[in-house]
Structures are given as C-alpha cells and as structure tokens.
Amino acid sequence: MNPYVLMTLLSSLGLGTTLTFASSHWLLAWMGLEINTLAIIPLMAQHHHPRAVEATTKYFLTQATAAAMILFASTTNAWMMGVWDMVNMSSPIASAMVIAALALKIGLAPMHFWMPEVLQGLDLLTGLVLSTWQKLAPLALIITVAQATDPLLLTILGLMSTLIGGWGGLNQTQLRKTLAYSSIAHMGWMVIILQYAPHLTLMALVTYIFMTSAAFLTLKASSATKVNTLTMVWSKNPALVTIAALVLLSLGGLPPLTGFMPKWLILQELAKQDLPLIATMMAITALLSLYFYLRLCYAMTLTISPHSAASTTPWRLQTTQTSFPLALFTVMAVGLLPMTPSIITLIT
Incomplete structure (x- = not known):
C-alpha cells in the first residue's frame, strides 16, 4: 500500500476514535464510529484474497447495522426526552438498544458470530488493530451509558x-x-x-x-x-x-x-x-x-x-x-x- 494512503487511513482511525472520545452528542459519536469503520475497511481488503474480501464485507455489513441501530436509538431518545446528550439516556428502550448495538460492534455474545470469521480472513497486523484499537470507541460509549442501563x-x-x-x-x-x-x-x-x-x-x-x-x-x-x-x-x-x-x-x-x-x-x-x-x-x-x-x-x-524443517535456518538470515x-x-x-x-x- 502507498505510504501516503496508509498514513491517511491510520490518521483517520485515530481521528474517529478521538472524535468519539471527545463527544457528548450522539451524532458526533456516531460520526466518529463511522470514520473509524471506513478507515479500517481498505486496510482489511488490501490483500486481494477472497477470504480478505469476504471478511471485509462481513465486517462492513455488521458495523453498518450497528451504526444504524445507534442512530435509531439516539433519535428515539431525542424524540422521547428532547435531548441528544449521551449522559441523558433516560429512555430504557433507547439505552438497551444502544447497548445491543455497541455489543454488536465489539463482538459481545450473543452478537459475536461475525468476529471469528472476520478475524480469520485478515492478516495478523490488521487483526491486531481490529482486536485492540477498534474496541476503544465502542467501549467508551458503553462506559458512558452503563449507568443508565439495566x-x-x-x-x-x-x-x-x-x-x-x-x-x-x-x-x-x-x-x-x-x-x-x-x-x-x-x-x-x-x-x-x-x-x-x-x-x-x-x-x-x-x-x-x-x-x-x-x-x-x-x-x-x-x-x-x-x-x-x-x-x-x-x-x-x-x-x-x-x-x-x-x-x-x-x-x-x-x-x-x-x-x-x-x-x-x-x-x-x-x-x-x-x-x-x-x-x-x-x-x-x-x-x-x-x-x-x-x-x-x-x-x-x-x-x-x-x-523435518523445510525452511532455511533463520539464525543464518538477517x-x-x-x-x-x-x-x-x-x-x-x-x-x-x-x-x-x-x-x-x-x-x-
């Protein structure tokens, strides 16, 4: 991958997570999650292999579903309570819907089915990013709304x-x-x-x-x-x-x-x-x-x-x-x- 493109995608990953961390408004948090998702999609599909393309497609559909649920839940909360702030999740229906959507985003059971299949189709470094960095923003939102959740x-x-x-x-x-x-x-x-x-x-x-x-x-x-x-x-x-x-x-x-x-x-x-x-x-x-x-x-x-080991002895290689x-x-x-x-x- 072109280093400039890679730098842009990694910067977008950081921007999306930081935006979600810093937001107190649901639309801004949703925007950060979307930037995060769109930045990692090209990184997942950079190896032109059927398994990588399949994993990328599964990940995109799952994250798009979760993002739509978050948007619907925050709109429902704003409609019922009149506020878009994350700390004012007074509607139990909206808070439960948000927790379900964020559980789908980070792979909590029973919304976990996508994660093993997606991770299996990626190379190890992209899988590392998916398993660590991509958990930060949804977990921050879960921590924010946890006190208003059953x-x-x-x-x-x-x-x-x-x-x-x-x-x-x-x-x-x-x-x-x-x-x-x-x-x-x-x-x-x-x-x-x-x-x-x-x-x-x-x-x-x-x-x-x-x-x-x-x-x-x-x-x-x-x-x-x-x-x-x-x-x-x-x-x-x-x-x-x-x-x-x-x-x-x-x-x-x-x-x-x-x-x-x-x-x-x-x-x-x-x-x-x-x-x-x-x-x-x-x-x-x-x-x-x-x-x-x-x-x-x-x-x-x-x-x-x-x-027997078919490879060259690695200690002889640089x-x-x-x-x-x-x-x-x-x-x-x-x-x-x-x-x-x-x-x-x-x-x-």
Whole structure:
C-alpha cells in the first residue's frame, strides 16, 4: 500500500476514535464510529484474497447495522426526552438498544458470530488493530451509558461472552479464531464489572491490549497461523516460543503473570458486591479459556513435529522485523502483576 494512503487511513482511525472520545452528542459519536469503520475497511481488503474480501464485507455489513441501530436509538431518545446528550439516556428502550448495538460492534455474545470469521480472513497486523484499537470507541460509549442501563442486561452480556468465548475456543485449530474467542471472553470480563467498578474495566482493557498485542506480534514474528505450525517454531526460535507461551498463559489469567491481575480484582469486586454465584461462574468460564491456552502451549513446547524443517535456518538470515514493540508489549503482558498496588492507586 502507498505510504501516503496508509498514513491517511491510520490518521483517520485515530481521528474517529478521538472524535468519539471527545463527544457528548450522539451524532458526533456516531460520526466518529463511522470514520473509524471506513478507515479500517481498505486496510482489511488490501490483500486481494477472497477470504480478505469476504471478511471485509462481513465486517462492513455488521458495523453498518450497528451504526444504524445507534442512530435509531439516539433519535428515539431525542424524540422521547428532547435531548441528544449521551449522559441523558433516560429512555430504557433507547439505552438497551444502544447497548445491543455497541455489543454488536465489539463482538459481545450473543452478537459475536461475525468476529471469528472476520478475524480469520485478515492478516495478523490488521487483526491486531481490529482486536485492540477498534474496541476503544465502542467501549467508551458503553462506559458512558452503563449507568443508565439495566444491570441485568450487562450481567447477561458479560456472562454469555465469557462462556461462549471459553467454549468456542476449545476446538479451534486456527490461531486467529482462537484469539477472536479470547477477545470475546475478555470483553465479557470488562462488561460485567462495569456497573460496579468502571476503573477495573479500564484496567482490564489496558492489560488486554498489552497481552493481545504481544500475542499477535509473537505469532507474526513466528509466521504461525495454525496450531500445527506451532510445533516447528521451537526449532526456529526457542526464545520466541518461551515468550509466546508466557503471553498465552498471561491471556489465560495464570499467576504470576499480568493477566491474573484484572481477573483477580474483578472476582474480588464481585464478591464484595455480594454476587458470589456470578463470581464463581466467571471463574469457571476462565478455566475454559485457560484450557485452550494450555493446549497451544502444549503444541509449542511439548510436541515435536514429525516433519523435518523445510525452511532455511533463520539464525543464518538477517531479520527485518522490528522487535521493539514486541519486546515492550511482552514485558507489559508478563511482568506487571507486582505493580498491582501502584496501578490500583493510579486508576482509582
């Protein structure tokens, strides 16, 4: 892609998200979401491949449906209440419709069906943008309208997302689909705690971005898109396999890695809010996710492929990939748990 076109599209991505962050008017927020969607469509379709075109079409139709629902809900609220401000979502019908539309935008269950298929058709870097940056603006709107929303709706969305995100990833052989179900599960953790402790939602979002970025970048560095290709990575780059295993275990929430921090604090907060049954169900669904992460780690570290390596030994070649972002996100995804008290002090 032409670097000027790429710079324009990336600038539009930033502009759309910033516009949504800064808006208090529904039309302005809707405009930011639309700029965001239209900017990422060419990035998704830049590889002229039938799967990429199919994924782009599915994504466009899904996001257009969600944007139309948001516009309809905000118009309904303005018609019933006489205001366009986001903080005045007094109509329960409009607020429920907005939450459903935003759940469709970020892939919360039961509106999650598009996400694994779309992510499977993209390359790893575009999938990274879709899994991290594209979640920011809709989540900001969910946080804004959460206080005017029925708590039962958010609880159901969160529980279903963690359950389906854990259950759906169990039988996957494609790494991008596995990471898509991982994203669905993490979104559920963020949404379920939103009504009780919004600062924990923000902390879970930041740690999720660190861990997912590290996972995508390690897979990109090892050129792995399927589980069976992971079995040969150890012979090419043993250090990268160690990093990838730690990052995947961190995504699963295993102590003493960073991913344990948000899950631990969210379960603690749910117990404080006298919701032990919901906390128990969330912990059980986290075990489902941990199982398929352990399965990937087993494929990487404890199996030897029956095939001989057909590729040239990579340590004889000069690498051209930038390793600084990978190193930064890996350190953040693995080693932030001891900083938990300082992080809590910063965000509260």
